Amino acid sequence: MTELNASEFRSLIISVFPELTASAFKLAAKGWDSLAVDVDDTLIFKFPRHSGAERALVKEAALLDIIRPSLSMAVPDMHIHDGPPIFSSHAKLEGEHLIAEDYDALGESYRRRLADDLARFYAELHVLDADRMRSAGAGPIQPWQSPEALRSKALPLLPPDLRSFAQAILADFETLPPDPHGNIYGFFDGHGWNMAFNHAQGRLNGVYDFADSGFGPLHQEFIYSNFISPDLTARIVSAYEMLTGRRLDRRRIAILTGFHRLSELAEFADDPAYVEQMIRSAATWAGAVHVG
Template sequence: MTELDASEFRSLITSVFPHLTGAVFKLAAKGWDSIAVDVDDTLIFKFPRDLSAERALRKEAALLGVVRPSLSMAVPDMRIHEGPPFFSSHTKIEGEHLITEDYEALGEGDRRRLADDLARFYAELHVIETDRMHEAGAGAIQPWQSPEAVRTKALPLLPPEIRRFAQRVVSDFEILPPDPYGNIYGFFDGHGWNMAFDHGQKRLNGIYDFADSGFGPLHQEFIYSNFISPDLTARIVSAYESLTGRRLDRRRIAILTGFHRLSELAELADDPANVEQMVRSAAAWATVAARAD
């Protein structure tokens, strides 16, 4: 679809929801796949940019319809409107992103509660019947770049002082055996930009954006919270082990975290709009991880 301004979105939405005529409309986000519109800070409407994004939005709504009743955590109750144009709607989950600085400002009790809530979210998600998720449209998660692509495209972009450490991570990733728990249906996107965190109450109100969910190795589920803090990941892993009885391999999670950062850098190495951000992300990870190694 072509880029639209707020007034055009208002017209499209109120043609289906005339009671919103007097509401306040604002563009919430311009994501890779869809444009999101916030209405009165209570509703979110998503308009896919193309047919591929439309299929992804339709699949996400179907997946949420299966997982939502099984979760203690709030997730969007997404409804599809066939149009034209095609779009989705759901009630907004109150809260803001959770970034590193926010997490570091939390006290011990709030950190523990956050980790417990996320561990329960993962534990409940991972036991949903795989057949139901397949029927709803879940497939394999998006593969990462190959080790050779990472060596060729990502490593040369890194500062020399951390390149050797990154090379070792790639080698460690290459020899990892298959995940001992195999593949599960998971979220695989649990970073703070997909969280609705109440900074006043210091608690997580909900999680959104299931577009990247699917079937993948269980340990990979636990790498994304490292974008917030390794401390949070360690707490989630311990709480998850207590809930499920599964023993997780922390070294495997560390290797996967590093290779994921490098894979993202390799994927966007030729994208001038995003490559610098990916270099900073990979360099920040490597600096911290090398000190802890």
């Protein structure tokens, strides 16, 4: 699939939305699967970069139609336009990304509210009817790299002090029994780059990008907030336990977090554009927590 240039994006959008002729267009994000165009800071249009991404976008819209009415948290109200090319539109969720430095600057009451809001988001998401989600297109989440791949691709890239930490993570991961809560339909992408956070008010306005959502082990749902802060994850887990009555294993979450960082390093081991970033990600986790 040939990617469109900026003027072609604009022409295509205006052909469907002529009222936007005088609007300001800017490229919002260039993800693995889609390009996002921001119009007037109020609308987001997503253009798939390949045929697999087209199918994923249509599936995401169908899933959101089920998810949206069931959540307290705001999520995109996505509409598909058949094109060609296929693209989607939705009102932009107001807010910015939430990264580690932002979270560190939050006061206690804001941290507590954020954790409570995310715990409720997960609790409401996890009780959605599995058959209904499957009928809308939800399937298993994308698998991680194997332990063998981590040993051959990730570990040789790590400095010696990190390598021993990584070996311990691998050993712990390989001895984990199946998730005691089994598989659920979940988000599995709850890092701060998928959040619309109002920094002035210290409030999470919404969550977006459900392309990676699907069925997976319940504990894995809680690893992604560790990209923001282990403190946030601990708060989410405690609030989730109060809401659902489920007891979560914090050590399992820590092991899964470490394995995921190493899996990403193995996945991008041959990509010079990303390999250093993945090494830093593993190092950050090693410095933040000790899995014992």
